[in-house]
Amino acid sequence: MDLNAIIKILEKVGKIEIENIVITADELIINIPSAPPVKIPQTPEMKEKLVEEFKIKEPEGIDWEPPVEKYKGRIREVSFGKPKSEGGRGVVVKIGGQRALYRFEEPQPNPPVVTFDIFDMPMPSFPKPIRQYFEDVMEDPVEWAKKCVKFGADMITIHHISTDPKIKDKSPKEAAKLMEDLLQAVKVPFVIGGSGNPDKDPLVLEECAKAAEGDRCLLASANLELDYKKIVNAAMKYDHNVLAWTIMDPNMAKDLNRKLIDAGLDPNRIVMDPTTCALGYGIEFSINAMVRLRLSGLKGDELVNMPMSSGTTNANGAREAWMTNKEWGDKKYRLALWEITTGLTMLLCGVDLFMMLNPVAVKTLKKVGEKLTNKFKMPKKVDWIIA
C-alpha cells in the first residue's frame, strides 16, 4: 500500500491503526499536508474514551463488625408503684436495667419515663404558654394530677412547696393528707417532693412516705444538706425509693450513695440526680457528670450503677426560653424546644427518669425516647433533594 492510499483512507476515517508492519528505509518522510485537520482530543466521543481509561480500583479486604462492647456491670432496675396483687394501685413503672450503653448493642429494657411536675399551690409565675394548659386546675392539685395523666404522665411529682416555713408553713400532716387524696385520684406512681427547706423536708417526706406506704414512691430528695438518715429510714420502713441528689460531680454522687447505703438504704432503691443545668446554662457540666456515672456503672462500679433522674423542668428557667423578645419569635416554641432539647441531651447521656413541665415537651420526648427499646434497623434512603 503506498502512502497516498493511506492518506486517502485517513481522509475518510480520520484514524487508522497499522498492525505488524516493518518499515525499512534510509530516510522516511511522511508529509500529510492535504489531510483535513484532525481534532482528536476535542471531539466528545474521544473524551469519553479518555475517561474510560481512568479505571476505578476496588479496595480489598474490607470487613467490618459492629463495635459492640462487653460490659462488666449493669444498671440496676428500680420500679415504682405496685401491682394490685401486692396491694398496690396497679400501675408499675420501671427504669434502668440497661446492660449496654447503646441500643445497637442491646435495646433498653425500659423506655424513658416522664414524671410531670405539679405543686400543692397555684403557680402564677409559670410562663403563659405552659400556664394555659393548667390554669383551670392549679387551685386543686388533685385535678392537676388528673390533667397530667391525660397529657401522658407516666408518673407525677408532687412538690409540697407550701410546707416551707417561709411560704405557708403547712404541716407534714397536711401534706400527707394531700398525698392520700392524690393516690386516690390517679393510678400512676408518685415522686414525693418537699419545698427545698432542709429542716422541714425530712419531716414532710417521712409523713408522706407513711401515707403512701407500700406504693413504692420516689422520695425527693436525700442530700448531704439535710437529715438524710430520716429519709432513708422512711424509705425502708414504708417501702419507697430515694432520689439521691448532688451537684454535677460524679465523686459526690458516689459519696452520697455510699452514705445512704451505710445508713441502711437498699442500693436497689436509689435513683441518682446529678443535677440538670438548663441548655445554655451549664448543660455541658451535666453531660460530663451523667456520662461518667453511666460509664462507671456499666464498667461495674456498684456504687454508681443506679438509674438517673433529670430535673428537665430547669430548662424553663433559661431566659432564651421564657423571655418575651420579638427578635426571638414566639416563646411558646422556645419554651417547648428548650425543655425538649435539654431532656433529649440528658437522655443521650443515660438519664432514665425525666421531671418535666410542658405537655408539648413531654409528648415529644416520650415519642422519640420510646424507640430506645426497639432493635436497631438500617435506615432507608429518603430523597429530600427533590422534596
Add this chain to the structure above:
Amino acid sequence: MKKVNAMDIYKLLPKRNCKKCGYTCMAFATKLLEREESLDKCPFLTEENRKKILELISPPVREVSFGGKKKVVLGGEEVMYRYQKTFFNPTAIGVDVEDTLTEEEIRERAKKIEDFVFERTGEKLKLDFIVIRNKSQDPEKFVKAIKIVEEATEMPICLATNNLESLKKALDVVKQKPLIYSATKENLDEILKIIKEKNKEVALVLSSGDVKELKYMAAKCLVNGLEDVVLEPYLDPEDVFNTVDMNVMIRRSAIERGDKYLGFPILNCPIVSYFYALNNPVPPDEFFSKEDSAKIYEATVSATLLNRYADALIIHNLDIWELMPILTLRQAIYTDPRKPQEVEPGLYPIGNPDENSPVILTTNFSLTFYTVTGDFEKDNVTCWLLVMDTGGKAVDVSVAGGQYNGENAKKLIEETGIAEKVNHRIIILPALAASTRGDIEEKTGWTCVVGTRDSSQVGEFLRKNWDRILKEWREKNKS
C-alpha cells in the same frame, strides 16, 4: 489503641531548643499534642520526621474542609466523650436553597443564611454553609443557582443533586471547593470518574444505611485518590435512633477500634425529618400547626444528632426560635472543658460608677458574667459589679451547692475594698439567691436587697427603685 504522649513527639523534634516556634522543644511537643500549635512553626524539622509526627498527632477522625474564602472544617475528633479531652470542630450547620426559586429569591435566601446571627454570652453564633438543592433536576437551573449564590455570598457550598449531568455542569462553574452530596453505592464509580475528569478539588459525601457499605465506599475513595470524604448515615425520620446508632458505630469504630476507613466526619440530614413531618404525624402536632410541628421536629432531630457525633447537619428552616436551641447546644457541647468556665472574681465597675452607685453581687461562672455584663451594657446600667468566686458555678447552682454564701461575700468585700468606693452598705442580690440573704447580711453586715430574676430586668428595677432604696437605707442608718 496506644496513647501518644509528648515524649514520642519530642524524640522526633530537632531538640535544638531554638525557640523559633516560641517554645522549648519539649513544650512545643506538648502544644502539638494538645493541637494548640502547628508543626509548620518548626524550621528545622526533616521531612521524614515531619511525616512521622503528623502520623502521630493526626486525629482518628480525619479533618475535611470545603469552601472558598470562608471555609468549613469538619471532623478532627479524638475522643468519644467531651470530658475525656474536648471536641474540636463544632458541628457545621447548612441550610438549603432550592434551584426552583426565582433569581431574586435565591439571592435573598442565600443572603439570609449568610447574615443569620444569634448572639449569646459574647459570641456570635452563625450558620456555616449553603446547600444548593437541585430540586428542578435541571442542570441549567442548578448552574444558575450556584452562580447566584457564589456571587451574592462568601459562604461555603454543598452541591446537592441526583443528576450526574447537573453535577458535571456544576463542577465546571463552581469557583470554590464544594462539598458534593452525595454518592451512593450505585453511582460512586461514576461520580469518582466525574471528579477525576473535572480535576477539581472537592469533598464528597457518601450515603448509605449500612456502615459496612459506607466503609467500603470510603476505602474505594481512598484507593482512587480521593481523601476528602464525609459519611452520611441515612436519616430515619420515624426512629432517629437508627441514625444515632449508625453515627455511634462509625465513631466508635474510628476512635476506639482504630478503623481508618471509618475515620471520617459524619453528616446528617434532619431536613428529611422536616419534610416527613409535613405529611406524617409527629409528636408536637397535637399542640401546634403542621408547619410549626415540623419545625419543632426538625430541631428535635437536629439536637439529638448533634449530641451524638454529627459533624455537619443539613436543615431547612431559618426561624430563629428553631435555630436558637440548636446553636446553643452546639456552643455548650463544643466548649473546651480544659478551659475553665470562670472569670476572675473581683470588682468590675460597669459604666462610670460613683459613691452613690448600686453594688450588685453575681458569680464568676463565665456564662453568668457575660450575660450580666452584656445586659447591663445594653441597658446602660451603672453599678459596681461584685463577682464572687463560686468555683465557676451559676447563681442557682452555687446557691444550691453552698458556694454563694456569707463567708465568700465577706471575703470578696474585704479583698475588693468596695466599702471605700461607696458611701452606702447595700448589696443587690439576684432573685435566685434570695435564700442567702440572711446569711450574707449576718456575715458582712451589709444590707441585702433582693433584685430581679434576670439580669435583663436590672436596668428597669434600678430606675424604679434605687433612689428610694438608697434614701431609706440612709434614713435608717443616720446615726
